[in-house]
Amino acid sequence: ANRDKLAALMVTYPSTHGVFEATISDVCRIVHENGGQVYFDGANMNAMVGLARPGDIGADVCHLNLHKTFCIPHGGGGPGMGPIGVAKHLVPFLPGNPVVNVGGSNSIGAIAAAPWGSASILPISMMYIDMMGSDGLTRASKVAILNANYIAKRLEEHYPVLYKGQNGLIAHECIIDPRPLKASSGVDVEDIAKRLMDYGFHAPTVSFPVAGTLMIEPTESESKGEVDRFCDALIAIRDEVREIELGIADRSDNVLKNAPHPMTRVISDGWSHGYSRERAAFPAPWTRLHKFWPSVGRVESAYGDRNLVCSCLPTDAYADVVAEAES
Incomplete structure (x- = not known):
């Protein structure tokens, strides 16, 4: 047509x-x-x-x-x-x-x-191709596909894997779907992404290509140990969501809704949350050995996207400097 x-x-x-x-x-x-x-x-x-x-x-x-x-x-x-x-x-x-x-x-x-x-x-890129060679580049492709499928298989019991190809397999990345958790616990994909920071991970792609989901692409670069640690973090986060679903944790005051937890908040004199500082900042064993501290708490993402916030000096400050130099 x-x-x-x-x-x-x-x-x-x-x-x-x-x-x-x-x-x-x-x-x-x-x-x-x-x-x-x-x-x-x-x-x-x-x-x-x-x-x-x-x-x-x-x-x-x-x-x-x-x-x-x-x-x-x-x-x-x-x-x-x-x-x-x-x-x-x-x-x-x-x-x-x-x-x-x-x-x-x-x-x-x-x-x-x-x-x-x-x-x-x-x-x-030329040096990378030369050093990897044909066999190395082919192996990298295979490992990228293997890593993604391994993650999908480990997580599918905890989060739905949105798309699969023939034989139930995926390619180089998988999309997990936490959207059903919104109704059962109030938790959405942003809460999971922010909580991952407490576990020491920068979140994978959020809300692309499907709104409300996480697109995970490990590539060939990550070792099995690192991939397992990432999966363990997401599985632990699912358990934290389950506590909200069961009424064990408060629906609004919980480790996900308040994530991430920067050091300034954890060591402050005031702590009014219904969970411990330890659980907020050290949710997994590896966080005690190699802790990444977020520099700030949660930022209102939508507001930041829609409103330009300039951290530099106002233009009249530069005018004053010029005036002083000329005087």
């Missing part, structure tokens, strides 16, 4: 839902049959390197994020660096450069100042 309006389809594979979509080749074929192109988002290539190729699946264009898959840090809005591969029929249209001849015969011109990207970032 939309054949005349179809230009291209952008698809992430494996999907951000954490599964290998079994019909991906059929989707690419249908798009091609109706005159469209397929843009393949390579954000999750850490589940494919050495195991599958986007071109074989049917992609016409694919970008390969260097973050995560090729050793560049992920987060902070960047660096957004990486190569873009195209099928043969698109090679003539590759962008060019006014200094270095890198474009195709029908180049659209330059789209970036540097013809090959950032010289400060690319060598890091």
